Amino acid sequence: MKNVVVLGCGFAGMETALWLRRMDAGDMNISVIDKSDSMVYTPSLIWLPPRRRELEDISIKIGPVLNKLGINFYHDEAVVVDAENNAVSLASGNELKYDYLVIAAGWRSKSGHIKGNENILFPCDFPDVLKLTRIIGKMDGGSITVAIEGERPGPGAEYLGWIDVYLREKGIRDKFELNLAEEKHRLLIHLGREACDLVTANFEQRGIHLYLGKNLIAARPGVAILKGDVEVPSDVICAVGKLEAPELLQGLEFSAKDGFIPVNDDLSSEAYANIYVPGDACSYGRKNVPKVAHIAMEQGQIAARNIHADISGGEKKTFDAGRAFENLYILPDLGEITVLARGYKTIRVGRSLSALKEGLEKYYLFTHRHGIPWHLEQLVEIA
Numbered sequence: 001m002k003n004v005v006v007l008g009c010g011f012a013g014m015e016t017a018l019w020l021r022r023m024d025a026g027d028m029n030i031s032v033i034d035k036s037d038s039m040v041y042t043p044s045l046i047w048l049p050p051r052r053r054e055l056e057d058i059s060i061k062i063g064p065v066l067n068k069l070g071i072n073f074y075h076d077e078a079v080v081v082d083a084e085n086n087a088v089s090l091a092s093g094n095e096l097k098y099d100y101l102v103i104a105a106g107w108r109s110k111s112g113h114i115k116g117n118e119n120i121l122f123p124c125d126f127p128d129v130l131k132l133t134r135i136i137g138k139m140d141g142g143s144i145t146v147a148i149e150g151e152r153p154g155p156g157a158e159y160l161g162w163i164d165v166y167l168r169e170k171g172i173r174d175k176f177e178l179n180l181a182e183e184k185h186r187l188l189i190h191l192g193r194e195a196c197d198l199v200t201a202n203f204e205q206r207g208i209h210l211y212l213g214k215n216l217i218a219a220r221p222g223v224a225i226l227k228g229d230v231e232v233p234s235d236v237i238c239a240v241g242k243l244e245a246p247e248l249l250q251g252l253e254f255s256a257k258d259g260f261i262p263v264n265d266d267l268s269s270e271a272y273a274n275i276y277v278p279g280d281a282c283s284y285g286r287k288n289v290p291k292v293a294h295i296a297m298e299q300g301q302i303a304a305r306n307i308h309a310d311i312s313g314g315e316k317k318t319f320d321a322g323r324a325f326e327n328l329y330i331l332p333d334l335g336e337i338t339v340l341a342r343g344y345k346t347i348r349v350g351r352s353l354s355a356l357k358e359g360l361e362k363y364y365l366f367t368h369r370h371g372i373p374w375h376l377e378q379l380v381e382i383a
């Protein structure tokens with residue numbers, strides 16, 4: 001019997017655990033660790049501030065789903081990975097020994113590069129999106145600035161687009177100034193030229209002030225300071241987009257300088273053949289693989305298959321980092337306008353696409369609440 005420990009139960013860890021169980025021929029003892037007792041469907045976080053969703057609507061209680069499948073769940077924080085001795089220590093004092101370790105610990109928002117970051121909310125992180133939701137709900141006027149930059153700017157524009165819709169519905173939009181600062185000179189260019197132009201025109205028509213080519217340098221109470229010393233009065237300042245590795249990964253002797261873990265094409269760590277790293281936690285060095293949910297899920301499935309191959313024999317599968325951008329689908333919903341893009345090219349723009357985003361959410365939550373993993377390859381072929 002081999003002990004397989006999965007550290008982190010987000011998109012990648014959940015998929016790995018469910019696929020491991022499916023492939024298991026009775027020779028694996030599977031344990032999952034997460035510091036949170038719930039997995040959150042993050043693409044729907046943008047609907048929290050406009051009250052389209054509550055956090056529970058988009059969360060999956062991990063323990064009941066995994067326990068039903070005979071997978072052990074530790075609601076605990078991993079504090080040390082001792083790769084030499086194949087052991088993970090937990091904050092509770094427990095230690096888990098493993099034959100195979102899956103590190104699927106994901107990412108967190110980067111904040112240290114902005115001066116005065118105590119005056120900023122980072123709504124890609126759960127406590128801050130809840131705080132933003134509470135604040136927006138209480139405001140009856142003022143100014144809100146969202147600054148987007150880095151690897152994951154999309155949700156920032158989605159948050160602001162939906163805050164605009166919410167304030168209109170409440171009949172108080174005219175009492176607000178909404179500002180969007182983007183470090184690039186074109187808004188959301190990664191959606192493709194056509195979508196980028198349509199979104200820019202839509203935001204301007206909605207009275208959202210755009211500061212293009214201006215990233216957020218610093219913040220003090222009531223003021224966002226953008227590149228070029230542009231001061232924007234802001235009662236609420238949010239920053240979205242720059243990522244860094246979680247604390248645990250930053251301290252590992254086998255992670256790269258930025259904290260993410262270098263992997264081979266089969267997703268095993270370059271340093272330890274019995275450690276696999278799917279999802280946002282992995283690094284392909286100079287090949288810049290996008291950190292998105294469906295790639296995390298695909299990698300989770302590959303990691304599970306390769307651990308199964310290590311234990312029971314069979315062919316290993318590789319992740320094609322070179323084609324990751326070509327196969328990258330994004331579906332941001334910006335309130336009045338929704339975009340489907342693939343490989344940074346616009347496929348379609350239209351309000352009806354919002355139903356597709358909601359459909360994916362419902363399908364993910366339904367299947368995973370029932371412990372059913374996705375056949376990602378089939379879905380991508382259908383798309």
Ligand SMILES: Cc1cc2nc3c(=O)[nH]c(=O)nc-3n(C[C@H](O)[C@H](O)[C@H](O)COP(=O)(O)OP(=O)(O)OC[C@H]3O[C@@H](n4cnc5c(N)ncnc54)[C@H](O)[C@@H]3O)c2cc1C
Nearest residue numbers: 008010011012035042043078105106124279280291292293
């Ligand atoms: C607002 C928002 C919108 C997004 N929209 C989209 C979208 O539309 N489409 C898309 O594809 N992607 C989207 N993403 C990106 C997507 O959420 C990530 O790519 C995805 O979460 C990566 O999955 P992961 O499993 O690698 O990491 P995560 O989902 O971050 O999971 C990591 C898990 O590890 C746990 N963990 C970390 N450290 C420890 C520790 N020391 N001990 C125990 N547990 C630990 C965490 O609690 C977490 O559950 C969005 C992200 C945000 C924030």
